[in-house]
Amino acid sequence: xxxxxxxxxxxxxxxxxxxxxxxxxxxxxxxxxxxxxxxxxxxxxxxxxxxxxxxxxxxxxxxxxxxxxxxxxxxxxxxxxxxxxxxxxxxxxxxxxxxxxxxxxxxxxxxx
Numbered sequence: 001x002x003x004x005x006x007x008x009x010x011x012x013x014x015x016x017x018x019x020x021x022x023x024x025x026x027x028x029x030x031x032x033x034x035x036x037x038x039x040x041x042x043x044x045x046x047x048x049x050x051x052x053x054x055x056x057x058x059x060x061x062x063x064x065x066x067x068x069x070x071x072x073x074x075x076x077x078x079x080x081x082x083x084x085x086x087x088x089x090x091x092x093x094x095x096x097x098x099x100x101x102x103x104x105x106x107x108x109x110x111x112x
Contacts, residue, residue, distance in 0.1 A: 015100035016049075016072035018079065020065040020112070022092035024056060031088065032056060032063065038082050043067060046078040072096040076110070083112050
């Protein structure tokens, strides 16, 4: 998926984010840890930011992935192919935030 560039945003901020909420439903965390490893690797190779970790519900029913970098669009485009190949990411919601959380910045929501 391609996005139209947003000209009025400062792309030099390291505080852009891609935050993904997903349903999980596995008894163990092996599939999640495998995904995290792939995301970390592709983000580092593409030099678009960092994978900052994840949270998972105590009952493993749902979770959140956290990724940060200077350009949320580039970051999302780098990880999207891996997300598309991961069955438990189907239907997940990605929020692309174009700036730091304490400011009123543009956000885009994408269903995977």
